[in-house]
Amino acid sequence: xxxxxxxxxxxxxxxxxxxxxxxxxxxxxxxxxxxxxxxxxxxxxxxxxxxxxxxxxxxxxxxxxxxxxxxxxxxxxxxxxxxxxxxxxxxxxxxxxxxxxxxxxxxxxxxxxxxxxxxxxxxxxxxxxxxxxxxxxxxxxxxxxxxxxxxxxxxxxxxxxxxxxxxxxxxxxxxxxxxxxxxxxxxxxxxxxxxxxxxxxxxxxxxxxxxxxxxxxxxxxxxxxxxxxxxxxxxxxxxxxxxxxxxxxxxxxxxxxxxxxxxxxxxxxxxxxxxxxxxxxxxxxxxxxxxxxxxxxxxxxxxxxxxxxxxxxxxxxxxxxxxxxxxxxxxxxxxxxxxxxxxxxxxxxxxxxxxxxxxxxxxxxxxxxxxxxxxxxxxxxxxxxxxxxxxxxxxxxxxxxxxxxxxxxxxxxxxxxxxxxxxxxxxxxxxx
Amino acid sequence: xxxxxxxxxxxxxxxxxxxxxxxxxxxxxxxxxxxxxxxxxxxxxxxxxxxxxxxxxxxxxxxxxxxxxxxxxxxxxxxxxxxxxxxxxxxxxxxxxxxxxxxxxxxxxxxxxxxxxxxxxxxxxxxxxxxxxxxxxxxxxxxxxxxxxxxxxxxxxxxxxxxxxxxxxxxxxxxxxxxxxxxxxxxxxxxxxxxxxxxxxxxxxxxxx
Numbered sequence: 001x002x003x004x005x006x007x008x009x010x011x012x013x014x015x016x017x018x019x020x021x022x023x024x025x026x027x028x029x030x031x032x033x034x035x036x037x038x039x040x041x042x043x044x045x046x047x048x049x050x051x052x053x054x055x056x057x058x059x060x061x062x063x064x065x066x067x068x069x070x071x072x073x074x075x076x077x078x079x080x081x082x083x084x085x086x087x088x089x090x091x092x093x094x095x096x097x098x099x100x101x102x103x104x105x106x107x108x109x110x111x112x113x114x115x116x117x118x119x120x121x122x123x124x125x126x127x128x129x130x131x132x133x134x135x136x137x138x139x140x141x142x143x144x145x146x147x148x149x150x151x152x153x154x155x156x157x158x159x160x161x162x163x164x165x166x167x168x169x170x171x172x173x174x175x176x177x178x179x180x181x182x183x184x185x186x187x188x189x190x191x192x193x194x195x196x197x198x199x200x201x202x203x204x205x206x207x208x209x210x211x212x213x214x215x216x217x218x219x220x221x222x223x224x225x226x227x228x229x230x231x232x233x234x235x236x237x238x239x240x241x242x243x244x245x246x247x248x249x250x251x252x253x254x255x256x257x258x259x260x261x262x263x264x265x266x267x268x269x270x271x272x273x274x275x276x277x278x279x280x281x282x283x284x285x286x287x288x289x290x291x292x293x294x295x296x297x298x299x300x301x302x303x304x305x306x307x308x309x310x311x312x313x314x315x316x317x318x319x320x321x322x323x324x325x326x327x328x329x330x331x332x333x334x335x336x337x338x339x340x341x342x343x344x345x346x347x348x349x350x351x352x353x354x355x356x357x358x359x360x361x362x363x364x365x366x367x368x369x370x371x372x373x374x375x376x377x378x379x380x381x382x383x384x385x386x387x388x389x390x391x392x393x394x395x396x397x398x399x400x401x402x403x404x405x406x407x408x409x410x411x412x413x414x415x416x417x418x419x420x421x422x423x424x425x426x427x428x429x430x431x432x
Numbered sequence: 433x434x435x436x437x438x439x440x441x442x443x444x445x446x447x448x449x450x451x452x453x454x455x456x457x458x459x460x461x462x463x464x465x466x467x468x469x470x471x472x473x474x475x476x477x478x479x480x481x482x483x484x485x486x487x488x489x490x491x492x493x494x495x496x497x498x499x500x501x502x503x504x505x506x507x508x509x510x511x512x513x514x515x516x517x518x519x520x521x522x523x524x525x526x527x528x529x530x531x532x533x534x535x536x537x538x539x540x541x542x543x544x545x546x547x548x549x550x551x552x553x554x555x556x557x558x559x560x561x562x563x564x565x566x567x568x569x570x571x572x573x574x575x576x577x578x579x580x581x582x583x584x585x586x587x588x589x590x591x592x593x594x595x596x597x598x599x600x601x602x603x604x605x606x607x608x609x610x611x612x613x614x615x616x617x618x619x620x621x622x623x624x625x626x627x628x629x630x631x632x633x634x635x636x637x638x639x640x641x
Contacts, residue, residue: 110562113562115562115563115564115568116563116564117564117569117572118563118569119543119564119573120569120572120576123539126535126539127532127536127539127573127577128467128532128535128577129467129471130467130471130484130485130531130535131471131479131485133467133470133471135479136470136471136474136477136481137470137477139474139477139478139479140476140477140478210546211543211546213563214562215562215563216562282466282469285466286470296467296470300463300467303463304460307456307459307463308456311452311455311456315452339449339452343450343451344506344507344508344603345450345451345597345598
């Protein structure tokens with residue numbers, strides 16, 4: 001076994017590389033020393049401040065004995081202090097915060113909840129997308145479609161986050177799992193907050209009750225999954241969805257959010273399999289609407305939430321993937337995005353042939369003022385470029401999710417350029 | 433007609449670079465355009481589909497293809513591609529406003545019919561049941577519709593700004609002609625696609641350069 005692991009995973013490991021190593025210490029003093037030397041940034045203060053306020057809210061709201069709640073919080077505190085457990089539990093703090101809020105949601109008193117909307121989602125769906133897409137897809141049902149819809153919605157959705165996390169850990173660059181936990185946790189946390197602030201009835205409600213008013217005393221419905229219960233002679237989905245924590249939490253769809261987040265992370269690490277991941281998201285979208293659990297607008301809200309949080313995580317947290325490397329132990333260093341350096345509009349000020357035309361125009365009009373302007377505008381990027389020997393290295397550029405093509409930026413000796421850079425009497429040749 | 437006198441945003445939300453804005457804009461728009469692919473499935477499921485719905489779904493599928501090429505080129509943009517995207521995005525913005533108006537009319541027609549048929553009473557005084565009032569639902573619906581349209585216009589201006597930057601940057605100047613691209617020996621749809629990009633480029637030069 002050890003030989004197999006060494007042959008497959010450790011054979012490419014660079015000498016003296018420590019980036020892929022895990023913390024093995026059980027001594028809380030290590031964490032205390034780190035905490036003492038830790039200097040929080042504004043971003044850290046916002047991050048921990050927000051999560052702490054949610055956890056405090058849960059601590060006060062959750063209807064359990066105070067001692068028990070205190071014990072659970074202390075237990076987590078201990079797990080955060082022990083280095084070997086801290087690397088897992090502390091990085092998953094956004095996920096625990098989401099779970100804590102989700103399971104508290106069912107205990108909010110009805111009198112303090114916002115009113116339930118039943119018309120907003122079908123109205124928005126029709127106005128923005130022409131019709132109720134869930135109605136369109138659920139017009140024809142049969143057992144084959146039921147099973148096909150059940151697989152991603154009722155099975156894969158619950159196991160996929162763990163599978164994705166395990167694969168990212170082994171085959172992704174070191175620290176990518178931290179980014180995944182951050183993005184996945186925040187996406188779900190924002191999703192649950194939105195579901196509580198804006199309670200909305202799912203498509204099955206319209207089928208059962210029309211556009212009649214809803215109330216918090218109602219039970220949830222398994223929608224199309226009731227057919228799966230019947231088909232498999234089980235009662236899991238009927239029971240589970242009837243007692244869901246957020247019955248009127250149609251908007252946004254966290255099924256869609258999770259699937260999109262998983263697909264985005266996988267596409268980021270394994271771009272050659274991107275069509276498969278896009279296909280999975282499309283399959284899940286179809287099944288969600290077919291089973292009458294969500295409107296298309298819910299799916300969009302979930303996916304857009306995931307996409308925005310993923311982009312934020314990509315540009316601020318994620319390590320850059322080298323697709324030539326096999327697994328986490330093949331990396332000898334971790335590189336992160338540089339938003340300024342990755343900007344395709346940024347020109348190297350030392351390259352006089354690539355000075356933007358508007359600057360050239362300014363130059364001719366204002367003479368020597370250009371020099372000062374150039375220094376001011378590009379000073380930051382210039383400094384960073386000078387300091388980095390890999391500035392021209394494609395690996396140092398961010399491998400965008402969809403970035404497959406070669407640059408079409410061509411010679412700067414183009415006649416087209418000359419046409420613009422020189423007086424208007426010289427007509428540009430291209431396409432004329 | 434030139435739009436150079438407009439003040440396009442130089443950054444996204446006041447602090448992020450434009451290329452990230454374009455990544456956000458195209459991603460969100462592409463996700464929304466997937467609605468066309470699901471809507472058109474009505475042909476197979478037997479759900480009634482009227483002309484305007486069919487038109488909007490087919491248009492969504494077409495624009496999805498146009499926008500998707502932009503996401504592949506975020507870090508190495510091509511002026512031709514982004515000119516085409518900007519032109520179609522602008523046309524799409526006008527279409528979206530039209531479809532929004534049209535389907536708003538359809539929805540309120542359907543809603544009043546359903547209420548007449550089912551005899552649903554007004555829910556204004558029934559707040560004790562925790563259901564939203566008619567006014568609340570109407571306000572939220574209109575709010576979301578307006579917000580989506582305003583964002584659409586903002587996204588359009590972001591794309592305009594990005595194409596304008598590309599036009600003024602020598603790195604992205606175009607140095608190709610039909611012979612270099614071997615257009616003669618390419619399939620009809622490829623020739624049409626490239627021609628479309630070139631026309632878009634010319635239009636963008638006239639409007640934004």
